Amino acid sequence: MNEFFRSLITIVSVVAIPLMFLLFLGWGLIKKVKVYEVFVEGAKDGFTVAIKIIPYLVAMLAAIGIFRASGALDLLITVLAPATALIGMPPETLPMALMRPLSGSGSLGIMTELMKVHGPDSLIGIMASTMYGSSETTFYVLAVYFGAVSIKNTRHAVPTGLIADLAGMLAAVWIVNLLF
Amino acid sequence: MLNYIWIGLILLGLFAAVGNDISDEVRDTYRNGKVLEGTLEIRKSPSAIRGTWEGDLSISRDAFNAFYGAERTDADVRQAVVIATGTDSVQAIHLPITPATPAWWREIVKSAGSKERLTGTVTLLALAEDGSTARIGFTLEPIQFVKLRAVTQAALDYAGIAVNIALGLIGIMALWLGVMKVAEEAGLLLIVTRALTPLTKRLFPDIPSDHPAVGAMIMNIAANMLGLSNAATPMGLKAMEELNKLNPKAGTATNAMITFLAINTGGLILIPATAIAVRAAAGSGNPGIIIGTSIVGAGCATIAGVAASKLLQRLPRYKKAMEVSHE
Incomplete structure (x- = not known):
C-alpha cells in the first residue's frame, strides 16, 4: 500500500509539470489566446520580482548565517535539552527542531548526520526525518514571499509561522513515539 | 516581531x-605556542640550490590526542611538511592541507592566515644517525x-x-509567470478557483472569491503538495502580488497573506522526497516509512498555523497595524 502510494505520487510529480504546460497553453490555444504574446507579457515580471527579493533575503540569510557560524545553537541546546525529556523527545533531535525553521540546508545536514550516527531506522533517525518532512523553512519563506511585495511590517506572520513549526515538531515527536 | x-x-x-x-x-x-613533537621521514635534504627539508611528519594517534587534550583524531597522523631553513636561526615549517591532513587541522586552518597551509616555527630538529629520519618539535601559528x-x-x-x-x-x-498569465487569460484559473470556492471563502474571507489571487494560491498549494518546489515558488509569489493589489496599506501584511503563508510554512507535502532520498542513501530498510508520519506532522503544523493566523489577527495590536490613517 505504502509502496503503491509512493510510486503513484512519484509518477504524478514527474508528469505534473509537462501536463500543466500542455493543459495551460493548450487551453489558451482553444480559447484563442495569443499564447506567445501573453506568455512574454507575463514573463516580463520575473526579473523585477526576483530582484525585489534580494534585500529581504540578504537581511534574513546574513542573520541566520551569523547565528549558525557562532555556535549559538549549541548554547540554546544546552539550555533547552532538559525540557526534551518531558515530551518524550530524544535530546539528539533537538538541533533538528531548532534548525528546521531557520535553514533548509542546515537542517538537511543535521538530519544526514543523525542518520549516519544513529542509523536511519532508529527512533532518532525516523524522528529526525519526520521532523524534516513536517515543516518548511519558515524564515526563508517569510523573506522571499514578503520581499516580493515589499512587505516590511509582517504583523502576526512570525508568531503564526513559529506556532505552526512548534505544532509540527510536537506532532512529529508524538506520532513517531506512538508508532515506533 | x-x-x-x-x-x-x-x-x-x-x-x-x-x-x-x-x-x-x-x-x-x-595549544597556541606549545611544542608538538613528531618524527620526520626525510625525502629531500637541503642542498646548495634548495634550502628546504621535505618529508612526512608522523605523530601517533595517542600523542596527537594527548597534545590537544581531546579526541581529535582516530588514526595516526601522517602529514607532508616542508621546513625552510631561514637566513637566521629560525626555521619555518609549512603543513600543506591535503585530504590526508587530520580533520582537526583542516578545521583550524579555516582560522589561520593561509587557507592552504598551516605554518609554524621549528624548535627542535635532531637528525637520526643514518640521516633518513629526524625528531622534530614545532609550534603552530597561534589560532x-x-x-x-x-x-x-x-x-x-x-x-x-x-x-x-x-x-x-x-x-x-x-517561465511560470508566463504560463500562469496564459492560464489566466484563457479563464482556466477561474475554473480552478470556482471549484474550490467553498473552501477558499472560509480561509480568505477578505478576498473576492473570483479574484486571480485565489487561483494562484490554489496552484501554489497544489504544487507544494506534489513537491514541485520550482513551480510552487513562482506561483506563490504571483499569489502574493495579487493579494497585494487588494492591500489597503502598502508595506503591511494583510490577514489573507498571513493565512496563506501559514499554509505554506506548514509545508504539507504528500511525498517528502528529500528526506526519503537521504534515508535511502543512509541505507534504510524502509525509506518511505516516514511518509505517513510526515503527513501527520505537516498536517498538524498547517492546521495550527491557520488557526493561529485566524486567532492572532483579532488581537488589538495586530488590528491596529492594519488601520489606514486618514490625515
Missing part, C-alpha cells in the same frame, strides 16, 4: 561567538578568534548566497 527575531539571531550569534572564543582561549583549545572570524565570513558568504538564490529565481519566475 520579525524585528526582534532578526536582531535576536544576530546578537545571540555575536555573543555566542565572543563567548566561545574566550572559552577557547581559557581552555587553550588550540585565535575562531568563531568571530567564522561569523564575519558567514555574514559575507550568506549575503552572496542570498543574491544567488534571488538571481536563480529569475528564469523559473519568468
Whole structure:
C-alpha cells in the first residue's frame, strides 16, 4: 500500500509539470489566446520580482548565517535539552527542531548526520526525518514571499509561522513515539 | 516581531561567538605556542640550490590526542611538511592541507592566515644517525578568534548566497509567470478557483472569491503538495502580488497573506522526497516509512498555523497595524 502510494505520487510529480504546460497553453490555444504574446507579457515580471527579493533575503540569510557560524545553537541546546525529556523527545533531535525553521540546508545536514550516527531506522533517525518532512523553512519563506511585495511590517506572520513549526515538531515527536 | 527575531539571531550569534572564543582561549583549545613533537621521514635534504627539508611528519594517534587534550583524531597522523631553513636561526615549517591532513587541522586552518597551509616555527630538529629520519618539535601559528572570524565570513558568504538564490529565481519566475498569465487569460484559473470556492471563502474571507489571487494560491498549494518546489515558488509569489493589489496599506501584511503563508510554512507535502532520498542513501530498510508520519506532522503544523493566523489577527495590536490613517 505504502509502496503503491509512493510510486503513484512519484509518477504524478514527474508528469505534473509537462501536463500543466500542455493543459495551460493548450487551453489558451482553444480559447484563442495569443499564447506567445501573453506568455512574454507575463514573463516580463520575473526579473523585477526576483530582484525585489534580494534585500529581504540578504537581511534574513546574513542573520541566520551569523547565528549558525557562532555556535549559538549549541548554547540554546544546552539550555533547552532538559525540557526534551518531558515530551518524550530524544535530546539528539533537538538541533533538528531548532534548525528546521531557520535553514533548509542546515537542517538537511543535521538530519544526514543523525542518520549516519544513529542509523536511519532508529527512533532518532525516523524522528529526525519526520521532523524534516513536517515543516518548511519558515524564515526563508517569510523573506522571499514578503520581499516580493515589499512587505516590511509582517504583523502576526512570525508568531503564526513559529506556532505552526512548534505544532509540527510536537506532532512529529508524538506520532513517531506512538508508532515506533 | 520579525524585528526582534532578526536582531535576536544576530546578537545571540555575536555573543555566542565572543563567548566561545574566550572559552577557547581559557581552555587553550588550540595549544597556541606549545611544542608538538613528531618524527620526520626525510625525502629531500637541503642542498646548495634548495634550502628546504621535505618529508612526512608522523605523530601517533595517542600523542596527537594527548597534545590537544581531546579526541581529535582516530588514526595516526601522517602529514607532508616542508621546513625552510631561514637566513637566521629560525626555521619555518609549512603543513600543506591535503585530504590526508587530520580533520582537526583542516578545521583550524579555516582560522589561520593561509587557507592552504598551516605554518609554524621549528624548535627542535635532531637528525637520526643514518640521516633518513629526524625528531622534530614545532609550534603552530597561534589560532585565535575562531568563531568571530567564522561569523564575519558567514555574514559575507550568506549575503552572496542570498543574491544567488534571488538571481536563480529569475528564469523559473519568468517561465511560470508566463504560463500562469496564459492560464489566466484563457479563464482556466477561474475554473480552478470556482471549484474550490467553498473552501477558499472560509480561509480568505477578505478576498473576492473570483479574484486571480485565489487561483494562484490554489496552484501554489497544489504544487507544494506534489513537491514541485520550482513551480510552487513562482506561483506563490504571483499569489502574493495579487493579494497585494487588494492591500489597503502598502508595506503591511494583510490577514489573507498571513493565512496563506501559514499554509505554506506548514509545508504539507504528500511525498517528502528529500528526506526519503537521504534515508535511502543512509541505507534504510524502509525509506518511505516516514511518509505517513510526515503527513501527520505537516498536517498538524498547517492546521495550527491557520488557526493561529485566524486567532492572532483579532488581537488589538495586530488590528491596529492594519488601520489606514486618514490625515
